[in-house]
Amino acid sequence: MTHGLTVLVVGSGGREHALxxxxxxxxxxxxLYVAPGNPGTAAIATNVEVDILDGPAVAALAREVAAxxxxxxxxxxxxxxxxxxxxxxxxxxxxxxxxxxxxxxxKAFAKDVMTxxxxxxxxxxxxxxxxxxxxxxxxxxxxxxxxxDGLAAGKGVVVTADRDTALAHAAGCGRVVVExxxxxxxxxxxGITDGTTxxxxxxxxxxxxxGDGDTGPNTGxxxxxxxxxxxxxxxxxEVTRTVLxxxxxxxxxxxxxxxxxxxxxxxxxxxGVRVIEFNARFGDPETQPLLARLAxxxxxxxLxxxxxxxxxxxPLQWRSESAVGVxxxxxxYPGPPVTGGVISGLDVAGSDGxxxxxxxxxxxxxxRIVSSGGRVLTVVGLGADLHxxxxxxxxxxxxxxxxxxxxxxxxxxxxxxxxxxxxxLGA
Numbered sequence: 001m002t003h004g005l006t007v008l009v010v011g012s013g014g015r016e017h018a019l020x021x022x023x024x025x026x027x028x029x030x031x032l033y034v035a036p037g038n039p040g041t042a043a044i045a046t047n048v049e050v051d052i053l054d055g056p057a058v059a060a061l062a063r064e065v066a067a068x069x070x071x072x073x074x075x076x077x078x079x080x081x082x083x084x085x086x087x088x089x090x091x092x093x094x095x096x097x098x099x100x101x102x103x104x105x106x107k108a109f110a111k112d113v114m115t116x117x118x119x120x121x122x123x124x125x126x127x128x129x130x131x132x133x134x135x136x137x138x139x140x141x142x143x144x145x146x147x148x149d150g151l152a153a154g155k156g157v158v159v160t161a162d163r164d165t166a167l168a169h170a171a172g173c174g175r176v177v178v179e180x181x182x183x184x185x186x187x188x189x190x191g192i193t194d195g196t197t198x199x200x201x202x203x204x205x206x207x208x209x210x211g212d213g214d215t216g217p218n219t220g221x222x223x224x225x226x227x228x229x230x231x232x233x234x235x236x237x238e239v240t241r242t243v244l245x246x247x248x249x250x251x252x253x254x255x256x257x258x259x260x261x262x263x264x265x266x267x268x269x270x271x272g273v274r275v276i277e278f279n280a281r282f283g284d285p286e287t288q289p290l291l292a293r294l295a296x297x298x299x300x301x302x303l304x305x306x307x308x309x310x311x312x313x314x315p316l317q318w319r320s321e322s323a324v325g326v327x328x329x330x331x332x333y334p335g336p337p338v339t340g341g342v343i344s345g346l347d348v349a350g351s352d353g354x355x356x357x358x359x360x361x362x363x364x365x366x367x368r369i370v371s372s373g374g375r376v377l378t379v380v381g382l383g384a385d386l387h388x389x390x391x392x393x394x395x396x397x398x399x400x401x402x403x404x405x406x407x408x409x410x411x412x413x414x415x416x417x418x419x420x421x422x423x424x425l426g427a
Contacts (some may be wrong), residue, residue: 004030010052012036014359015284018344020045022291022298029299032251039369040358052077055085062091069303079105087159092306096280099256104280107149107177115252120274124179131168148418149175176252182274188265188286194310195257201238203228204286213409219334223411224286225324230420288357288378289323324389324412326397331404333374339401341371349396355380386416
């Protein structure tokens, strides 16, 4: 009998708590560490301190805890080369190299890869000056889409009908990518890959705007749900064939194979599927409901991707239920959040089969759980359909008390009511 796995998760947000929950449920995992973690991960794993941007420090920690697998959660350490340092230490790591992570770290690089791979995406211009931005805005017209070329924690994109707002955003970014606006509903589809083989997860949809009815500024995400009953039945197969696999193949051709989680943000337009963006890691908040439904043992899946043996891994298995995640945000988010408020009601919110996935939380000196960021936590509800999953999620989040906090009340509402329309793809 082989020994159990020791796994180290790097990061401290909601994504990392969700990863830790899924790993802790895998009977193959006997020791689980999260660095630096949060109060949520402390309940299921051992939290350890480390500078997550310091590759040698993360590699040294992995050696110290005798990790069989390191899972790097956030994008910043991936772009900084932390996965490279861990692999150089001879430890399996789920997460792309710094060179491959440029697929998220640079919007211009991502566009170049997509062009070379023949991946369908929006027409775009890379702009280094105000004159170039103005010309691109005139070329594509409103609504204007302006993206910071670099990492921006999910807040580097402005979509607006106001030209002055678009110009102002570009002026504050340096290099930007200006794109044509893509119509149609947006979908997130994750592909787990070892650099050659791709296993696609089920699609999810997240909600970027801060307010009900998709109003207000963009955020890192206010909630998500899966599966998508309105999506084309062959969506996963089509996106794997036309987006995920060609991108993985192109990165391998360039000598920078991508081993980890390739996140495709998609628009289902009247002209077919188009890529909005790529990320180099699990998306937040889509990961929370997705992993709540994943029945495949998680550690073995990530280890197969990290060790190059994904071609021999069985197809992914999913629970039949729907899952809806609703984010509780701190007062003033997505502006500078009010932090330090005591959070109560976590236990009852996490009862009756619900999950409470902590993100922006910390312990205060008295040992109480307090808010420490903009997106504080996500409550995930499961149900036989989206309506029941929504009911469960909202029944949980209503039990949580944090002064000044708020949440959207329409996560998955239109999908549960059968009101999401998809353009005729390929028309």
